[in-house]
Amino acid sequence: MPPLDVDATVMANRRLSRDYNVLTLSAAEIGTRTRAGQFVMVRPTGMTETLLRRPFSVFEIVRDARGAPIAITILNKRAGRTTNRLYEAEPGDRIACLGPLGRPFTAVSAPSEAWMVAGGVGLAPFATLAEALAAAGTPTTLFYGARSGQELFHLDFFDRLGVTLVLATEDGSRGERGRVTQPLDRALASRAPGSTMIYACGPEPMLAAVAEVAGRHQQPCEVSVERTMGCGMGGCYSCVIRVRHGAEAARFVRSCISGPVFDGAEIVWD
Amino acid sequence: MARDLSVRIGSLELPNPLIAASGCFGYGLEYDEVVDLSALGGVCVKGLFMTEREGHPPPRIVETPAGMINAIGLQGIGVHRFVREKLPLLRERGARVFVNVCGTTVDEYVEVSKVLSQAAGVSALELNISCPNIKEGGIQFGCSLMGTSAVVSAVRKATHLPIIPKLTPNVTDVASFARAAEDAGADAVSLVNTFLAMAIDVETRRPTITNVLGGLSGPAIRPIAVRMVWECAQDVKIPIIGMGGITNARDTLEFLLAGATAVQIGTANFVDPFVWSKVLAGLEDYLERHGIDRLSDLIGAFDPTPPTAVHA
Ligand SMILES: Cc1cc2nc3c(=O)[nH]c(=O)nc-3n(C[C@H](O)[C@H](O)[C@H](O)COP(=O)(O)O)c2cc1C
Numbered sequence: 204m205p206p207l208d209v210d211a212t213v214m215a216n217r218r219l220s221r222d223y224n225v226l227t228l229s230a231a232e233i234g235t236r237t238r239a240g241q242f243v244m245v246r247p248t249g250m251t252e253t254l255l256r257r258p259f260s261v262f263e264i265v266r267d268a269r270g271a272p273i274a275i276t277i278l279n280k281r282a283g284r285t286t287n288r289l290y291e292a293e294p295g296d297r298i299a300c301l302g303p304l305g306r307p308f309t310a311v312s313a314p315s316e317a318w319m320v321a322g323g324v325g326l327a328p329f330a331t332l333a334e335a336l337a338a339a340g341t342p343t344t345l346f347y348g349a350r351s352g353q354e355l356f357h358l359d360f361f362d363r364l365g366v367t368l369v370l371a372t373e374d375g376s377r378g379e380r381g382r383v384t385q386p387l388d389r390a391l392a393s394r395a396p397g398s399t400m401i402y403a404c405g406p407e408p409m410l411a412a413v414a415e416v417a418g419r420h421q422q423p424c425e426v427s428v429e430r431t432m433g434c435g436m437g438g439c440y441s442c443v444i445r446v447r448h449g450a451e452a453a454r455f456v457r458s459c460i461s462g463p464v465f466d467g468a469e470i471v472w473d
Numbered sequence: 474m475a476r477d478l479s480v481r482i483g484s485l486e487l488p489n490p491l492i493a494a495s496g497c498f499g500y501g502l503e504y505d506e507v508v509d510l511s512a513l514g515g516v517c518v519k520g521l522f523m524t525e526r527e528g529h530p531p532p533r534i535v536e537t538p539a540g541m542i543n544a545i546g547l548q549g550i551g552v553h554r555f556v557r558e559k560l561p562l563l564r565e566r567g568a569r570v571f572v573n574v575c576g577t578t579v580d581e582y583v584e585v586s587k588v589l590s591q592a593a594g595v596s597a598l599e600l601n602i603s604c605p606n607i608k609e610g611g612i613q614f615g616c617s618l619m620g621t622s623a624v625v626s627a628v629r630k631a632t633h634l635p636i637i638p639k640l641t642p643n644v645t646d647v648a649s650f651a652r653a654a655e656d657a658g659a660d661a662v663s664l665v666n667t668f669l670a671m672a673i674d675v676e677t678r679r680p681t682i683t684n685v686l687g688g689l690s691g692p693a694i695r696p697i698a699v700r701m702v703w704e705c706a707q708d709v710k711i712p713i714i715g716m717g718g719i720t721n722a723r724d725t726l727e728f729l730l731a732g733a734t735a736v737q738i739g740t741a742n743f744v745d746p747f748v749w750s751k752v753l754a755g756l757e758d759y760l761e762r763h764g765i766d767r768l769s770d771l772i773g774a775f776d777p778t779p780p781t782a783v784h785a
Contacts, residue, residue, distance in 0.1 A: 205506035205507050208745070246744065253536055254536060254692070254740070255541060256743075430532075431534060431535075433534050433541070433543075434497075434743035436499075436504065436507075436743075436746055438499045438743060439499075439545070439743055440496070440499075440545045441531070441532075441543065442531070443528070443531055454527065455527055455528060455531075460503065473530075
């Protein structure tokens with residue numbers, strides 16, 4: 204199905220911290236079609252400082268009482284000009300959203316377990332994935348790491364869905380001190396090979412570490428990558444990542460259309 | 474009344490002047506779901522060599538004011554795979570296929586052109602003698618009048634297809650290159666390719682893209698591109714395909730008035746893949762407002778009479 208270009212209105216802007224916010228965008232049609240792991244290309248309408256759109260995972264699909272999508276949200280962390288503008292956005296502002304785009308996660312079902320691993324803003328694709336997994340009745344755990352306890356968001360949401368939470372912070376203010384891959388590695392030691400699907404999203408060094416841990420414990424692993432993207436449609440060849448299929452030579456593939464979700468074992472990390 | 478948007482490039486009749494720019498539209502099929510490929514004037518596919526190329530390591534692009542710098546490094550599947558895997562599908566969709574031909578030597582341009590000439594479904598060859606992002610070939614030919622002539626005349630002997638050398642703006646006198654191309658047997662010229670550019674990350678004091686240097690495109694370059702098209706239009710008789718920063722009908726008309734017969738849109742397609750129908754509607758609207766039946770009547774219709782002073 205072709206992506207839609209929706210001139211969405213900002214319905215709400217929830218600032219979660221000095222850097223993070225959640226924008227609610229009136230792009231119901233995109234919400235209806237989105238599968239967990241897919242993204243939208245976003246651009247504040249009328250913004251003149253930048254030209255290109257930016258990719259964002261669809262964070263939540265907001266539904267009415269009968270379950271029909273009425274909006275999507277995106278989880279934003281300010282880092283550059285567009286993300287600053289999105290942090291400052293006011294209700295009523297317009298934001299162009301193109302999507303849904305990209306290859307989604309493959310949701311597993313019991314007896315397999317689903318373990319999601321999020322680092323910082325890498326939490327973004329896991330709210331919709333957790334919903335899909337909950338609907339399928341798959342036992343699900345979220346390993347979630349951030350700089351500090353103040354940057355661990357949405358814990359109630361995952362709790363309500365019955366997701367087991369394992370937390371880690373760099374400063375030790377909540378959960379285990381250090382990297383989230385440490386508790387992941389320990390927990391996997393007691394799992395039978397092939398019993399646990401690992402999903403990861405976050406900074407690339409974390410993704411590489413998760414893929415290594417998953418491989419060592421013989422578990423399947425899907426990672427969602429974020430590379431500098433130009434168009435989101437496969438037109439520009441900017442967002443490439445090196446991937447090796449089976450015995451073939453490694454090659455650059457476009458993460459917008461061959462990803463952003465990849466088999467973690469196939470990526471050749473820098 | 475429906476207005477006539479068709480234009481002619483030599484023997485090629487296009488339903489409208491909008492062509493997807495090379496490197497900005499994949500192999501065309503990526504956009505199959507959002508654009509009716511047969512409704513475009515043409516689709517110019519990503520540059521092709523004889524063999525596959527892997528391109529530069531990412532990051533490959535950086536955004537700059539009103540534009541972007543890219544150094545993709547001509548990642549591509551090579552001409553043989555293109556002919557096998559992509560061309561039949563493009564043909565099925567009724568696309569008028571322009572192929573951006575690359576080479577590291579004159580012989581490679583000739584070989585790639587021969588392969589494409591024997592395949593069914595190619596409308597024209599755009600000779601990429603202007604890519605700023607590769608070490609050998611490309612822009613080396615486009616920055617020397619002799620190199621330009623050498624590539625164009627060699628390919629001329631090897632194909633019956635229309636050939637359209639794509640000129641670089643990274644020269645002092647672009648019109649002399651258009652002339653050299655015309656003299657060597659080109660059917661048209663296209664311009665501009667990107668401007669060699671650079672952006673530094675001042676926080677890290679390092680390059681923003683792996684290749685350090687890249688090509689600047691987007692609205693930032695448009696006024697320079699318009700000027701270059703106008704200079705060429707005064708110097709050559711063959712049709713000109715103009716490009717550089719086109720985002721809408723107004724921008725398109727600027728190039729046509731300066732003397733371009735058709736245009737290409739690149740960077741703007743990244744921002745809005747639905748740009749094509751919007752530009753076409755804008756062109757229709759312009760003709761309507763000005764009571765003009767045929768868009769082609771506007772080619773080169775720029776009137777150099779000084780503007781009337783507007784006093785505040
Ligand atoms: C990401 C990117 C890739 C490009 N790749 C090619 C290419 O393969 N061959 C070529 O002749 N021009 C290439 N170009 C240049 C464009 O075709 C065009 O000449 C230039 O971008 C100016 O037009 P625009 O401002 O509308 O983008 C590329 C441009 C961009 C931005």
